[in-house]
Amino acid sequence: MQIELRRIHAPVLALAACALLAGMWAGLVRLGWGWSALRPTLPISHGPLMVSGFFGTLILLERAVALRRWWAYLGAACNGLGGLLLLAGFPGLAGPLLLTLGSLAMVGILGYILRRDSSLHSWTMAAGATCWLIGSLIWLGGAAVYTIVLWWMGFLVLTIAGERLELSRVLRPSRRVRLLFLSAAGLLLAGLCLQALSTPLGVRVAGLGLLALAAWLAIFDVARRTARMQGLPRFIAACLLSGYAWMAVSGLAALLFGPQVAGPRYDVMLHAVFLGFVFSLVFGHAPIIFPAVLGLPINYRPLLYAPLILLHASLALRLASGLAGFSAGRLAGGLFNALAILWFAGLMIVSARQGKRASPA
Numbered sequence: 631m632q633i634e635l636r637r638i639h640a641p642v643l644a645l646a647a648c649a650l651l652a653g654m655w656a657g658l659v660r661l662g663w664g665w666s667a668l669r670p671t672l673p674i675s676h677g678p679l680m681v682s683g684f685f686g687t688l689i690l691l692e693r694a695v696a697l698r699r700w701w702a703y704l705g706a707a708c709n710g711l712g713g714l715l716l717l718a719g720f721p722g723l724a725g726p727l728l729l730t731l732g733s734l735a736m737v738g739i740l741g742y743i744l745r746r747d748s749s750l751h752s753w754t755m756a757a758g759a760t761c762w763l764i765g766s767l768i769w770l771g772g773a774a775v776y777t778i779v780l781w782w783m784g785f786l787v788l789t790i791a792g793e794r795l796e797l798s799r800v801l802r803p804s805r806r807v808r809l810l811f812l813s814a815a816g817l818l819l820a821g822l823c824l825q826a827l828s829t830p831l832g833v834r835v836a837g838l839g840l841l842a843l844a845a846w847l848a849i850f851d852v853a854r855r856t857a858r859m860q861g862l863p864r865f866i867a868a869c870l871l872s873g874y875a876w877m878a879v880s881g882l883a884a885l886l887f888g889p890q891v892a893g894p895r896y897d898v899m900l901h902a903v904f905l906g907f908v909f910s911l912v913f914g915h916a917p918i919i920f921p922a923v924l925g926l927p928i929n930y931r932p933l934l935y936a937p938l939i940l941l942h943a944s945l946a947l948r949l950a951s952g953l954a955g956f957s958a959g960r961l962a963g964g965l966f967n968a969l970a971i972l973w974f975a976g977l978m979i980v981s982a983r984q985g986k987r988a989s990p991a
Contacts, residue, residue, distance in 0.1 A: 638703050642691050645710030647975075649683030652717035654968045661964040662957065669719045677775040680904065681782040682729040682766065683713025688912075689789060690732060692919055693739045705735025723770065730766040733785075737763050750808055751796035754815055758788030761822065776891050779900060780836055784822050786908050787877065788815060791843055794870070798852050807850055814842035830888045837884025840903070844878035862917060862930035865938075869914030872942055876906025879949075894952030894960070905967055906945050913938050913974055920978060928981045937977065941970035 656676035659665055687710040694702035709732025716725035740756035765781030795811060803811075821836025848854075848871065857867035880902035883895065890896035917928050948963025 638707065639691065639695070642687060642703075642706050642710050645707075645714055646684050646687040646691070649679045649687065649710070649713035649717060650971075653679035653684055654971065658964055658968060662961055663965070671719055672717065674775070675716050677779060677782070678726070678729065678769065679713060679717055681779075681786070682709065682732065682762070683716060685786060685908065686729065686732055686736070686762065687713060690736060690739070693736070697739065697742070699742075702735070702739055705732055705739065708732055708735065726766075726770050730763070730770045733759070733763040733766040749796075750812065751792045751799075754792030754795060754811075755789050757815065757819060758785045758792060761785040761788060761819075776896070780822055780825065780833065783880075783900070783903055784818060784836075787818065787840065787843065787903065790908070790911050791815065791847065794847055794851050794853075798850060801850070801852055801855075803850060811843075811846050811850075814839060814846050817842055833889045834885050837881045837886075837899075840877055840881030840884065842881075844874045844881060847877075848874045865930065865934055866914040866917075868935070869910045869938060872938070873907040873910030873914075876902045876910065876942075876945070879906065894949070894955075897952050897960075898949050901945065901967075902949065906942065909941060909971060910938070913941070916974070916978055920982065928978060931977070931981070934974070934977060937970045937974035940966060940973065944970060 652672065653676055655665070656672045656674075656679060660673045660676055687706055690702070690706035690709050694706050708728050712725050712728025712730075712732060714725075715728065718725075736759040737756070740752070740759045744752050744756055761781045762785035765778040765785065768778045768781070769775065791811075816839075818836055818839025821832050821834070821839050823832070824835055825832030851870060851874070853867040853870040856863040857871065858864075859867075880899055883898040883902065887895045887899065890899055913934070917930055917934075921928050944963045944966030946963075948960050948967060951957070951959025951963060
């Protein structure tokens with residue numbers, strides 16, 4: 631049964647990759663690159679494709695591999711198919727509905743985990759899954775993405791924060807440290823909920839929560855210790871610590887700017903998290919997660935630092951140029967954001983192919 635389930639990994643990863651490629655293309659068109667949008671509605675699908683179609687499918691697959699339950703794989707496949715229908719412009723609500731069902735599957739998976747492990751990190755990831763479901767339901771109801779994007783941000787931030795809290799157990803955090811984490815996560819959740827009463831207040835409280843979580847992770851995450859090591863542990867720590875800095879930037883922007891609909895300030899609030907924080911974490915975790923998913927070894931190489939540096943440099947160029955009104959710099963920064971992600975993905979593919987050749991038949 632385990633061997634049969636493993637056959638699902640590659641097709642689901644391919645669906646996530648399609649969502650990533652289409653989402654990046656749509657993002658560059660939205661940014662101002664005058665390329666064909668392939669279909670008129672593709673640019674407005676940028677957020678759902680990246681958050682739900684790519685990240686959602688990837689995290690669902692990771693959970694399914696860990697649980698080894700067929701129904702968890704069904705959620706990942708359903709979500710991946712929803713992303714494919716969305717990028718293809720399939721008429722009606724089929725794509726959004728499947729993506730929403732994917733978020734529901736995530737809540738179910740975390741509920742299953744909580745029955746066996748009701749620790750703080752599991753509750754944090756469950757809260758993140760619930761944020762994804764709430765945002766998806768509101769989006770399915772016809773709301774514009776900018777009105778619910780903070781819910782999706784909460785999904786990714788709390789999922790990653792919960793995973794890092796779990797890994798930090800080796801440091802035996804004290805009760806005070808865990809309470810600080812709970813307070814920071816609670817502040818973010820409170821801000822998301824407060825949007826229903828006052829959007830400006832909710833966004834700023836959520837921004838304060840992002841700042842608090844970034845500070846907690848920067849101080850108490852195990853990455854501070856692994857940064858002193860060599861090889862892969864140091865690379866992962868570099869990804870993590872730089873990502874936490876970008877999350878703090880997003881929180882500060884939300885605190886200062888308040889609600890935004892579009893434009894450079896909106897770009898800072900969103901992409902400091904989605905690009906600077908989340909993709910940094912993807913870069914750091916990929917050499918560990920992909921071998922578990924693909925069953926192939928991926929060897930660390932110092933060249934992995936190159937796309938990471940390009941990602942951060944181009945993001946800084948993009949956001950600073952946007953705030954300064956320098957459109958050419960913003961466009962160039964966005965393009966190099968995409969190239970950094972493709973470069974890193976290419977390195978992972980090459981390493982996986984080498985691992986396949988090196989593995990015994």
